[in-house]
Amino acid sequence: MKRVEGLSKLTGRELYVDDLVVEGCLWGATVRSPVSRGRIRGIEFGDSVNWSEFTVVDHRDIPGSNSVFLIEEDQPVLAAARVRHRHEPILLLAHPSREALRRAVAAVEIDVEPEPPALDFRVDPLPEQIQYGDDNVLKRLRIEKGEVERALAEAPHVIEGVYETGAQEHVYLETQGMLAWDDEGVITVAGSMQCPYYIVDAFEHALGRPADTVRIIQAATGGGFGGKEEFPSGIALHAALLAMKADRPVKLVYDRSEDMEVSTKRHPSRVRHRTGVDRDGRLLVQDIEVVLDGGAYVTLSPVVLSRSIIHAAGPYACDHVRIDGRAMFTNSPPFGAFRGFGAPQSQFACERHMDRIASEIGIDPVEIRRINLIGDGDATATGQVIRDGADRIEVLERALEMSDFRQRSTAHAGFNRSEPTLRRGVGLATFFHGAGFTGAGEVFLDSEVHVAGLPDGRIEARTANVEMGQGTLTVFTQLVCDRLRVPPESVVIAPVDTARVPDSGPTVASRTVMVVGALLEKACDDLRQRVGIRPDTDGRSLLRAIRDWHEAHPGQDLIGRAKYRQPEHIEWDDETYRGDAYGAYAWGAYVADIEVDLRTFVVRVRDFVAVQEIGRVLHETLARGQIQGGVVQALGWTLLEECKWADGAMENAQLTNYIIPTTGDVPPIRVDFLEAPYPHGAGGAKGIGELPFDGVAPAVVNAVASALGVDPTFVPLTPERLMDLALHSPASGGGAP
Amino acid sequence: MIGPGIEITLTLNGESIRARVAQGDRLLDFLRYGRGLTGTKEGCGEGECGACTVLLDGVPVNSCLIPAWQARGRSVETVESVPEDELAALLESGATQCGACTPGVVMTAWWVRRNRDLVDAHALRELMAGNLCRCTGYDGIIEGLEAWLESAGADAGESEGGA
Numbered sequence: 030m031k032r033v034e035g036l037s038k039l040t041g042r043e044l045y046v047d048d049l050v051v052e053g054c055l056w057g058a059t060v061r062s063p064v065s066r067g068r069i070r071g072i073e074f075g076d077s078v079n080w081s082e083f084t085v086v087d088h089r090d091i092p093g094s095n096s097v098f099l100i101e102e103d104q105p106v107l108a109a110a111r112v113r114h115r116h117e118p119i120l121l122l123a124h125p126s127r128e129a130l131r132r133a134v135a136a137v138e139i140d141v142e143p144e145p146p147a148l149d150f151r152v153d154p155l156p157e158q159i160q161y162g163d164d165n166v167l168k169r170l171r172i173e174k175g176e177v178e179r180a181l182a183e184a185p186h187v188i189e190g191v192y193e194t195g196a197q198e199h200v201y202l203e204t205q206g207m208l209a210w211d212d213e214g215v216i217t218v219a220g221s222m223q224c225p226y227y228i229v230d231a232f233e234h235a236l237g238r239p240a241d242t243v244r245i246i247q248a249a250t251g252g253g254f255g256g257k258e259e260f261p262s263g264i265a266l267h268a269a270l271l272a273m274k275a276d277r278p279v280k281l282v283y284d285r286s287e288d289m290e291v292s293t294k295r296h297p298s299r300v301r302h303r304t305g306v307d308r309d310g311r312l313l314v315q316d317i318e319v320v321l322d323g324g325a326y327v328t329l330s331p332v333v334l335s336r337s338i339i340h341a342a343g344p345y346a347c348d349h350v351r352i353d354g355r356a357m358f359t360n361s362p363p364f365g366a367f368r369g370f371g372a373p374q375s376q377f378a379c380e381r382h383m384d385r386i387a388s389e390i391g392i393d394p395v396e397i398r399r400i401n402l403i404g405d406g407d408a409t410a411t412g413q414v415i416r417d418g419a420d421r422i423e424v425l426e427r428a429l430e431m432s433d434f435r436q437r438s439t440a441h442a443g444f445n446r447s448e449p450t451l452r453r454g455v456g457l458a459t460f461f462h463g464a465g466f467t468g469a470g471e472v473f474l475d476s477e478v479h480v481a482g483l484p485d486g487r488i489e490a491r492t493a494n495v496e497m498g499q500g501t502l503t504v505f506t507q508l509v510c511d512r513l514r515v516p517p518e519s520v521v522i523a524p525v526d527t528a529r530v531p532d533s534g535p536t537v538a539s540r541t542v543m544v545v546g547a548l549l550e551k552a553c554d555d556l557r558q559r560v561g562i563r564p565d566t567d568g569r570s571l572l573r574a575i576r577d578w579h580e581a582h583p584g585q586d587l588i589g590r591a592k593y594r595q596p597e598h599i600e601w602d603d604e605t606y607r608g609d610a611y612g613a614y615a616w617g618a619y620v621a622d623i624e625v626d627l628r629t630f631v632v633r634v635r636d637f638v639a640v641q642e643i644g645r646v647l648h649e650t651l652a653r654g655q656i657q658g659g660v661v662q663a664l665g666w667t668l669l670e671e672c673k674w675a676d677g678a679m680e681n682a683q684l685t686n687y688i689i690p691t692t693g694d695v696p697p698i699r700v701d702f703l704e705a706p707y708p709h710g711a712g713g714a715k716g717i718g719e720l721p722f723d724g725v726a727p728a729v730v731n732a733v734a735s736a737l738g739v740d741p742t743f744v745p746l747t748p749e750r751l752m753d754l755a756l757h758s759p760a761s762g763g764g765a766p
Numbered sequence: 767m768i769g770p771g772i773e774i775t776l777t778l779n780g781e782s783i784r785a786r787v788a789q790g791d792r793l794l795d796f797l798r799y800g801r802g803l804t805g806t807k808e809g810c811g812e813g814e815c816g817a818c819t820v821l822l823d824g825v826p827v828n829s830c831l832i833p834a835w836q837a838r839g840r841s842v843e844t845v846e847s848v849p850e851d852e853l854a855a856l857l858e859s860g861a862t863q864c865g866a867c868t869p870g871v872v873m874t875a876w877w878v879r880r881n882r883d884l885v886d887a888h889a890l891r892e893l894m895a896g897n898l899c900r901c902t903g904y905d906g907i908i909e910g911l912e913a914w915l916e917s918a919g920a921d922a923g924e925s926e927g928g929a
Contacts, residue, residue: 031857038865039853039872041805041845045865048804128790200900202809202817202866251807251866252900285810498864498901650860650906657903658863684814684898692891692904 057281075136093237104326146360150322175349180314184305192378203251206282209268224535255366289682293365300378324363337371380727454736463611464716482575515568539716546711556589619724645713659721816897819870859910863901
C-alpha cells in the first residue's frame, strides 16, 4: 500500500499549522528570561511601542493553576516571581503584524536579580545552587538483582569506564506552532503535536475548564521525534491565553532559532560501568550508575531515567546487576522526550564498555557479545524472563555476514599499515529496545480505540494517535483492511480531533502500531460482531451489513470499541523495579565501517548495516524508512550535532552552526529484518520507531576506536574532540591497533 | 507591510502576474502569505535546509534568501506547478515521511529530472545535498529520484521542459 497522505505531501497540498489561514488572526510572540536563574524585579515596556495596539498576557491572566500539567506541577505556564532557565516564558504578546511584534518583544525589558545557577549536572551542587529538594536530584531509581558486591569481589577481572553523551536537538523540519481560537465557548487549538490529550489535561488544569469546553485538533505535523510530546502543551496554552484575552484567533509559530533555543533536547548523560567478567569474557556482575541532566523542571525526566536504566545493562544475561539512576536539576531549559528516551545514552555506554572489556582481556568483540547475549529463558536486569522466539544470535550473525565483518577487519588492518593519512575500522553493537509504556504504564493510560461503521458503508478508525511522518495513517488503514477484508477506499482514518476521537494514548514510545494497532484490530472485531458478521466472511458482506444496520437504526452511531487489557504474562512491581518492564523487546545488531582522515579527523561512514528482529514487518517501505531515518538521525548525534551552551541555554541555535547530516554525509543504510511475531502486537509487530537510535553511536565509535587504537568515551565525536583525544591519548600513535 | 511596496511583474508557475511586494518581504513570504502558495515551507529562514526551494529562472534557490522584488521580470516555479503524475516514483520509494522538507526536495529533484545532463557530472547525493531531511535518512529520496530518472529516460526523444 502506498503512503496514504504521500501525494498530498509531495504536491505541497498538506496543511501544517502555519498554512492554515484564519480571518482576523493575530500573531503571537513570547518575551523570555534573559538569564538562567533569578528573581524578577520588574518589567518595563519601552516608549518606542504603542502598547495599546497589543494584547499582553502575563501569569495573572491564567485562570487556573499556573503550571504545565505533567508528572509534577512545578513548571509554570508563565514565570511569575522567579525564572529558572534562560528563555523561560514570562510575557505573551499578540498583534496583527509580525514585524511590529518583533519590535515590541525587543522593547520589553525584564529586570532580573541574578541568582547562582546550577549548570553542570555532573558536579555536586553548592548549597546556594540547590533548587530542588536538598540535593537537586529530580528523581532516583534503582534496579538490583543478585549480590553485586560479593560478585565484584570474586570476579577475576573488574573493568571500569565512564561514558558521556551530549544533548541533541530534534530538528523536526517543521518548527513548533499552535493556532488557538474561541469557538463559541469552546477553546479550540490546532497545531503540531504528538499527544492531543496531554494538551486537554493541561488546559483543564491551567485554564480551569472542563474537558468538554476544550478541543484539540492535530494539524499535519512535520516531524516530532519526541520533541512534540510534552513541549507543545505550553505553546498551546500560550496561544489559548492570548486568544482568550484578545478575543481573536491567535497563531504562535516559532522560527528556527527560537525553536532551538527554547525547546526540549535529548538528555545529556554520564554513565559509569564497573563490570566483573571471567577469563572468557562472560559477564559476572554489572554495577552501573546513570546520571541524566534533567534541566530546570521535572517534566518527563523520571520516565526517561526509568527507560534509561532498564536498558543500561544491554541485551545480556548477567546474574548480578545493580543500576543506580538519577536525574539532576540544572538551570537549563528542560530536557525532554527524544526518540529512544534515555536508552540510546545508556546503551552507548554499555556497548562501548563491551568493546573495552574485550580489548582489556584480549578477546574478540564479536565473541564477547555472542557468549553474553540473552538466550531463551534468560532474564534481564529487572528479572524479566525472555521467551519470545527471537534468535538474537541469528540477528548478530546476519549483521556480520551482510557487512563482511571479518574480511573487512582484516582488510582494514592491511590498509591502515600502508596508508599514510587514512585509517579504517569496523565496529559492532548489539542492543534492544522495549516498546510501549514502561511497566504498568499502559494500564494507567487505559487507551481506547473506536472503529465506526458509517451510514454510507465506509469504516472509520478513530484514535488519538497522530501521523507525524512515521506512517500511522498508512499502517492503520492496512490493519483495518486486513482485519475486515475490505479495500482501502472503504476505510477512513478520522482526523485527530479530541471532539471526535477517544483517548488512545500518546503517539510515543514506539507504541502506535504495537499497542494501539492491536486495539484497532480488536475494535474491528467488535464492529463486525455488532452487525452480526462472522470473521471468515468477505468484506463486501460487512460493508453491506453496516449499511443495513444504519437503515434499521436511523440516526444512531455504530461503533466497535476496544480498551487496553494488559496481556496476562506481564507482571511488574513499580516499587522494587522488578518484573516485566515491557511487553516486548525488539533486538538489533548494527555494524559501522568508517574511515578517519588523520589530517582533519573527520570520520566518514563508509557503510552501515542495520539488522533487527521486530516481530513482523507490516509495511516494508515504512519499516525500512523508520530504520534508515533513525540511523541517520543517530549518526548526527554521534558525529556532528553539538549543542554549545552559554548560561545554560543553547548558543548555536541555528542550522548554520548546528550541523545535521545531509545526503553527502551518510552512505546508503543497508537494512534487514528478522521476524518472530509478538502475539499481542498488531499483526505480530513490535515497536520499531526508537530501536534504530540505540545501536548507531556505539557501532560508529567502536569502529573509530578500532581504526585509531584510541578509546573514545563520548559523543558527539566531532573532529575537534577526536583530534584532542587522538593527539593527547597515551595509547595512540595514530597508527593501526 | 512597510510603505507602499514595490510593484513587480513576474511569471509565477507559468502565469504572467503583476503584484505589489513589501520591501522587506522575502520571496518565501510573498509566495506563502501574498499568493497563498503554502506548499513552499520555511524550515530555517537562513538558507541551510532547502525546505523553501523554488526554481528561479529554472534554477533551484532558497526562497528565504531572495528578496521578493528580485523576482521582478523572472520566472518562479513552486511545488504547486509540478505535475502530479511525475511524482509516482517518489511516492513509491518512501521519499516523503513528515512532508515538511518534501516540497523543497521535490523542487530540487524536478530540476535534476529536467536537466538530466547534471547527473553526468554529479552524483545524486551531491545534487540533493542542499535539502535537509530529518525523517528518511535520504535513501527513500535518492532511490525515488533514481527511479524517476529511469522512468523518464524510458520516454526516449521526449523534449525536456523548463530551464
